[in-house]
Amino acid sequence: MDIFYQVVSLLGGLALFLYGMRIMGDGLKSSSGGAMKIVLEKVTNKPVTSFLLGMLVTCMIQSSTATIVLTVGLVGAGFLTFRNTVGIVLGANVGTAITAQIIRLMDVEAGTGSILYFFKSDNLAPLALLIGIILIMFVKGRGTDAVGTICMGFGILFVGLMNMSSAVSSMSDELSTFLVSFEDNYLLGFLAGAGVTGIIQSSSAVVGILQSIASSVGLRLCAVFSVIIGVNIGDCLTTFLVCRFGANADQIRTCLVHVIYNIFAAVLLFAAMFIGRTTGLIGDDLWYKTLNSGGIANLHGLFRLVPAVLLLPLSPVFANIAEKLVPDQPVDSEDAEIEKNLRELDMRLVTNPGLALSEAEHLISHMAEVSLHNYDAAISQLTHYEAARDTRIEQRENLLDRMADASNQYLVALSPNIVLDKDRRNQSFLLRALVCFERIGDLAVNINKEVSKHREDGTEFSESGQAELHLAFDAIQDILDLSVRAFVSGSSAIAREVEPREEVNDELFDVLRDRHLYRLAHNQCTSLNGILYQNIITHLERISDQCSDLAVYLLGRTDDNVNGREHEYVQNIHHSNNREYREVFERAHDRYFNRLSVIPKSTVPEETYAQPVPAAAEASGN
Secondary structure (H helix, E strand, O other): OHHHHHHHHHHHHHHHHHHHHHHHHHHHHHOOOHHHHHHHHHHHOOHHHHHHHHHHHHHHHOOHHHHHHHHHHHHHOOOOOHHHHHHHHHHHHHHHHHHHHHHHHHOHHHOOOOHHHHHOHHHHHHHHHHHHHHHHHOOOOOOHHHHHHHHHHHHHHHHHHHHHHHHHHOOHHHHHHHHOOOOOOHHHHHHHHHHHHHHHOOHHHHHHHHHHHHHHOOEEHHHHHHHHHHHHHHHHHHHHHHHOOOOOHHHHHHHHHHHHHHHHHHHHHHHHHHHHHHHOOOOHHHHOOEEOHHHHHHHHHHHHHHHHHHHHHHHHHHHHHHHHHOOOOOOOHHHHHHHHHHHOOOHHHHHOHHHHHHHHHHHHHHHHHHHHHHHHHHHHHHHOOOHHHHHHHHHHHHHHHHHHHHHHHHHHHOHHHOOOHHHHHHHHHHHHHHHHHHHHHHHHHHHHHHHHHHHHHOOOOOHHHHHHHHHHHHHHHHHHHHHHHHHHHOOHHHHOOHHHHHHHHHHHHHHHHHHHHHHHHOOOOOHHHHHHHHHHHHHHHHHHHHHHHHHHHHHHOOOOOOOOOHHHHHHHHHOOOOHHHHHHHHHHHHHHHHHHOOOOHHHOOHHHOOOOOOHHHHHOOO
C-alpha cells in the first residue's frame, strides 16, 4: 500500500504541475502584455542575450524546469517566438548548475541570512501564491487579476514540483545505491542518471544525492561522470512529455529543443571523455580521483557550462531540427489570411501615414469579420453544439487579441509622422474601431461561456424563453452585419441605419426582461436558467451598444458636426424629427415586435404581446 500512496502522491503533484502551467498560461494570455512583449523581443532577438536571460531567470528561481515551462507559456501567449526561445533554453541548463555552485559557496542551507534563501522553491511557491491571491481578491486595478493569475499558476506549478519530489524522497536510499552501482558500465550509469532525474524531476536533487554520498564515502570520477551526463538528459525528458499537453506546434518545439540540445551536449561530453582518456589527456590520477561534494558540484557545473558555450552558435541548427520533427499544424484559411495581414503591418511605412493607415484599416476589417464569425459560432452552440467549435471560438479570441495589440501599437507608432488633420482623424477612428471589435469578440466569448454553463447543467429554457433568445440573436446579428458592412465600405449612409436599430434593440431587450420576470414569478423558469437568460441578454445589449459606438465614430470620421460630439449627436437624433431615422426605426420595430407577438401566449401575460411604437417615439415623430 505504501507504493500505491507514493504513486498517488506523485500523480497528484503532476496534476498540480499541469494545472499550474494552465493557470499561468491563461494569466499571460489575458494580460495586455504590450510592453512586456516589446521588452522580451528586444532581449531575446540575439542568442547571447537570450542565453543570459535564461541563465539569470534559472539562477533566481532555482529550477530549469520552471524556466522552460514559463518560456513555453510565453510562446503560447504570443510574447515570444519559438526561435527566440532557443537561447533561453540553453541558458536555463547552465543556470541550474550556477545556482548550485552559489548555494554551496554561500552555505545557504546553514541559515536564512543569504538573499538566495528567499528564492528557494519551498519559500518562493507560497510567496507567489500569497501575492497572487492578494492581487486577485484585494487589489483592484488594471491588469491586477492577470498578474495575480500568473503568480497563482507559478506557485501551484512549484507546489506540484515539490510534491513530486516529496513523493520519491522515501526512496532516497535505494536511489543512492542505484546511482553508484555502475562504475564499470558507463551506459547503465548514464541511464541510471537519466531515469532517476526523470522520476524526481530535479537535477539539483539528484546531484545533491551524489554530493551527500561523496561527502561520506567519496566518489571516483570514472564512477560518476556518466551519471551526471545522464542527469542532464533526465532533467528535460519529463518536462518535454508534460509540456506537450494542450500545446501548439511552437510550444512543443520549444520543449523539443531542450531535449535536442541535451542530446548534442551528452554526445559531445562522452566524445570529450573518450578522446581525453585514449589520448592520455585524462590520466589515471584524474580518472580514479576521489571527488568530494565540491568536486561533484564542479563537475556538474563544467558539464553544463562548456557544452552550452560551444553549442550556442548552433542555436539555428537546433531550431531547424525541431521544426522538421514538429511540422506546422494545418492552418485554417481564416488564420492564414490574418497572419498575412499581420505581416503587412510594415513598420517602415510609418513615415507614410496614408499607406500605413490603409494597412491598419485592412487588418481591422478582418477583426470585424472575425468578431462576426465568433458571434455566429457562439449562438450556434445553443442549438447545435460542437466541441470543435468551442476550441475555434477560443482560437479566434486569441487572434482578435493579437490583431488588436498589433493594430494599436502600429497606429500609435504613426503619431510622430502625422501632419494632416484628415490622417489624424482617421487614426483616431481606427483606434476606437479596433476597441469596439475587440469588445464584441470578448462578448461573444462571454455568450459562449453562458451557453456552456446551460449545457453542462442539462437544463432547458422554456419554449417562450428559447423563442425570445432566438429573436434577440437575430436582432444582434442584423445590427452586427450592418455595422461591419458600414466599416468595411466606409459608408456613412449605412452607418446612419445603425443607431435607430440600436434604439429598437434597447426597447426589445426591456420587454424581454419583463416577460422573463413574469415567467420567473409564475414558476415557468428555474432561477438558474433565469440567471443565464439575463446574462445572455446583457451581453447582447452590450454588443448592440458597441455597434452604435462604431457607427457614430464612423460618421464623425467625415462629419464635423459629429466628430467630438458623439454623445450629443446620439441624444439629438433620438429626439429629432428626422424622417430617415424614423423610417428605419419603424421598420425594425415592426419586424421584431411582430415576431414577438406570435410567441405562445400560454407562457406570458397577454398585455405584453402587441407592442405599439412607444408614445415618446410617436410624440417626437419617431
